[in-house]
Amino acid sequence: MVNVVLGFTEKDFNKSQLTSNYFPTKVGGKPVWLDLSNIPKREELFCEKCSKQMAFLMQIYAPIDENEDSFHRMVHIFCCKDPRCGYYAAVRTQLPQVNSFYPSDADERKYDENYEDLYKQQPEYTKNRQNTCDYCGCFAKSNCSGCKKVYYCSKEHQQLDWELGHSEQCKLLKDLNIIDINNLEENKKIPRKRVSDFLFKELDIITESLELKEFPPPTTTTTTTTTTDDKNTNTNGNSNTESINNLKIDSDDEYDDDNDEDDIDLDENGNPVYKNEIGKELIPTNGGETMTNDPEAIGKFEDYIGETGKKAEFNEETFTKIKDKSLIYFKRIVDNDQDQILRYSKDSNYPILWVSDTDQAPEPIPQCSNCGSNRKFEFQILPQLLYFLDMDSTLANNSFDIDFGILSIYTCESSCQIKSNTTTTTTSPSFVKEYIFKQDFKK
Amino acid sequence: MADTTTAAQADQKPTRAFGRQPQRGAPQRGGARPQRGAQEPKSWVPVTKLGRLVAQGLIKNIHEIYLFSLPIKEFQIIDRFLHLKDEVMKIVPVQKQTRAGQRTRFKAFVVVGDHNGHVGLGVKCAKEVATAISGAIVAAKLSVIPVRRGYWGNKLGAPHTVPTKVTGKCGSVAVRLVPAPRGTGIVAARVPKKLLQFAGVDDVYTSSRGKTRTMGNFVMATFFAITKTFAYLTPDLWREVKLIKTPYQEHSAILSEKKE
Numbered sequence: 001m002v003n004v005v006l007g008f009t010e011k012d013f014n015k016s017q018l019t020s021n022y023f024p025t026k027v028g029g030k031p032v033w034l035d036l037s038n039i040p041k042r043e044e045l046f047c048e049k050c051s052k053q054m055a056f057l058m059q060i061y062a063p064i065d066e067n068e069d070s071f072h073r074m075v076h077i078f079c080c081k082d083p084r085c086g087y088y089a090a091v092r093t094q095l096p097q098v099n100s101f102y103p104s105d106a107d108e109r110k111y112d113e114n115y116e117d118l119y120k121q122q123p124e125y126t127k128n129r130q131n132t133c134d135y136c137g138c139f140a141k142s143n144c145s146g147c148k149k150v151y152y153c154s155k156e157h158q159q160l161d162w163e164l165g166h167s168e169q170c171k172l173l174k175d176l177n178i179i180d181i182n183n184l185e186e187n188k189k190i191p192r193k194r195v196s197d198f199l200f201k202e203l204d205i206i207t208e209s210l211e212l213k214e215f216p217p218p219t220t221t222t223t224t225t226t227t228t229d230d231k232n233t234n235t236n237g238n239s240n241t242e243s244i245n246n247l248k249i250d251s252d253d254e255y256d257d258d259n260d261e262d263d264i265d266l267d268e269n270g271n272p273v274y275k276n277e278i279g280k281e282l283i284p285t286n287g288g289e290t291m292t293n294d295p296e297a298i299g300k301f302e303d304y305i306g307e308t309g310k311k312a313e314f315n316e317e318t319f320t321k322i323k324d325k326s327l328i329y330f331k332r333i334v335d336n337d338q339d340q341i342l343r344y345s346k347d348s349n350y351p352i353l354w355v356s357d358t359d360q361a362p363e364p365i366p367q368c369s370n371c372g373s374n375r376k377f378e379f380q381i382l383p384q385l386l387y388f389l390d391m392d393s394t395l396a397n398n399s400f401d402i403d404f405g406i407l408s409i410y411t412c413e414s415s416c417q418i419k420s421n422t423t424t425t426t427t428s429p430s431f432v433k434e435y436i437f438k439q440d441f442k443k
Numbered sequence: 444m445a446d447t448t449t450a451a452q453a454d455q456k457p458t459r460a461f462g463r464q465p466q467r468g469a470p471q472r473g474g475a476r477p478q479r480g481a482q483e484p485k486s487w488v489p490v491t492k493l494g495r496l497v498a499q500g501l502i503k504n505i506h507e508i509y510l511f512s513l514p515i516k517e518f519q520i521i522d523r524f525l526h527l528k529d530e531v532m533k534i535v536p537v538q539k540q541t542r543a544g545q546r547t548r549f550k551a552f553v554v555v556g557d558h559n560g561h562v563g564l565g566v567k568c569a570k571e572v573a574t575a576i577s578g579a580i581v582a583a584k585l586s587v588i589p590v591r592r593g594y595w596g597n598k599l600g601a602p603h604t605v606p607t608k609v610t611g612k613c614g615s616v617a618v619r620l621v622p623a624p625r626g627t628g629i630v631a632a633r634v635p636k637k638l639l640q641f642a643g644v645d646d647v648y649t650s651s652r653g654k655t656r657t658m659g660n661f662v663m664a665t666f667f668a669i670t671k672t673f674a675y676l677t678p679d680l681w682r683e684v685k686l687i688k689t690p691y692q693e694h695s696a697i698l699s700e701k702k703e
Contacts, residue, residue, distance in 0.1 A: 007462075218660055252695070338486070338487065346460070387488055401695045403492045441516065
């Protein structure tokens with residue numbers, strides 16, 4: 001019984017609930033960090049290929065109960081805006097239950113109505129928090145010299161934010177005494193800023209658990225044709241295929257698409273009709289080079305070649321033989337819930353959804369860079385997400401052109417804690433990089 | 444001591460993992476999702492880039508896709524552009540020998556077309572007839588191909604026949620389509636006649652060879668022949684045409700134009 005949790009996007013959400021205190025699972029907008037004393041700096045989130053800052057795609061809150069270090073645990077996904085790079089990064093941060101930013105029972109208290117007051121009354125949770133850049137959400141070193149209330153990570157972002165609308169806001173913000181940046185939109189006196197095109201559209205994610213009933217057919221079809229002693233042959237040897245056969249409930253032949261080589265036609269009475277394969281010698285196989293000198297024969301032959309177009313690159317097999325089984329399984333599964341964007345399963349029997357038989361994840365998945373233990377599949381992102389990100393755009397507004405078939409994220413099995421660098425002078429990294437694999441549709 | 448407290452906690456709350464939330468007092472956000480049983484007709488969420496462009500309405504005509512031979516992986520794309528009629532040509536039972544006797548399935552041949560220049564052919568095998576037919580319709584829509592029509596003689600009126608002699612072959616069956624004068628009608632056997640009607644070809648002579656009783660090969664061969672009408676380079680296509688951008692390039696955010 002394999003359980004998988006599906007994620008769906010939700011447009012109508014309470015914007016204030018997508019902040020650090022609520023441990024959100026969301027798409028787009030600015031990244032919301034867990035460990036607020038060690039917020040990643042801008043330089044840590046550069047694309048490896050083009051060295052530009054990556055855009056924040058989504059994050060999920062995925063705690064692990066067994067490990068006390070990962071009582072709170074977030075995985076963030078970043079992607080490079082340039083489609084030529086096609087670079088994605090998965091980043092994991094975690095906190096123990098007792099920490100200096102959230103009360104120990106924050107997970108239940110967050111549904112209470114006066115949850116926000118808790119942080120106002122107990123300032124020890126907020127005093128150690130670092131500032132985040134107003135434009136991109138990373139660690140902010142400096143603030144706006146005009147109002148001193150808005151922080152930025154770099155000069156470029158300060159300039160961009162100024163053009164976006166901070167120029168009108170700056171003077172007004174200086175005069176306000178109590179600033180809550182999150183409630184800025186509700187404050188009617190302050191003009192709103194335009195939405196930057198660096199961030200994706202912000203969406204909430206709601207989850208639903210599902211029991212997987214359909215499994216992909218095994219890739220190697222073991223067709224044995226022995227008719228006697230069928231019960232006895234499977235006790236030895238083929239125990240692996242037996243366990244796979246037990247898993248596949250309906251999918252054995254139902255969707256074993258057009259595996260027609262073994263099929264025999266039946267006529268009206270149910271008698272088998274065998275097809276004859278005559279005429280293979282009709283087509284010369286030497287690429288059309290003729291041997292005779294008879295001009296009439298050559299003329300007729302060339303007519304034939306012209307009509308059949310044997311030299312044209314028309315591939316008959318596209319219609320009959322080549323079936324991408326992974327894509328067929330993908331379409332079938334997605335058809336049940338067309339708007340799902342996320343599939344999460346820690347079950348080792350979970351059949352990872354792929355969009356093509358070729359270019360699936362490399363078999364030896366790289367081990368954790370932090371602790372060296374193996375990485376295990378955690379969740380995957382489906383391409384429907386891109387559809388939901390684009391919904392209101394004419395493409396002129398949309399500066400993103402990313403495209404993927406499926407993104408699979410593999411995380412450290414032991415969910416290790418970040419090792420602090422005692423040898424170097426720079427501070428320790430804020431996160432652990434996990435392995436993300438992108439598979440594209442076959443062209 | 445620690446064990447008993449964690450055990451007590453386990454009784455009160457479910458394990459904390461992605462997607463598992465403790466009991467809420469607030470109204471469930473998840474309640475907004477429709478129940479799994481009550482399925483209203485699902486609106487299509489595209490998966491491929493081409494699907495997204497079509498869903499947004501940025502591609503006006505299916506021939507923009509055909510021009511660049513882009514693979515179409517979602518049949519809803521075809522549904523957006525064309526109104527296709529479908530017809531089941533044949534359902535044939537097929538068998539396969541397995542350890543536990545014979546496994547019988549049904550193979551359905553479905554032809555779709557708009558009687559005006561687009562045909563598709565789908566074949567699907569499944570355990571139930573209804574599944575096979577619906578699967579074959581999807582396969583047929585994915586294989587829709589444009590048909591080029593031409594003239595037999597004077598170029599008066601609308602094109603009515605195949606532009607040149609074309610032939611297609613599948614298995615041992617070879618089908619040859621020959622242009623015919625206006626008013627001839629489709630001179631063909633029952634099987635290719637259906638396909639040619641759906642294609643919108645009005646007049647054509649045919650000639651076939653091989654074991655045409657194998658319907659699968661016969662209908663495939665005539666489908667390949669129809670496909671070749673647009674693959675054939677005739678003198679009126681000799682003139683060079685300016686290259687235009689693929690739909691992907693045309694509708695992408697042209698990053699080179701943006702100033703960094």
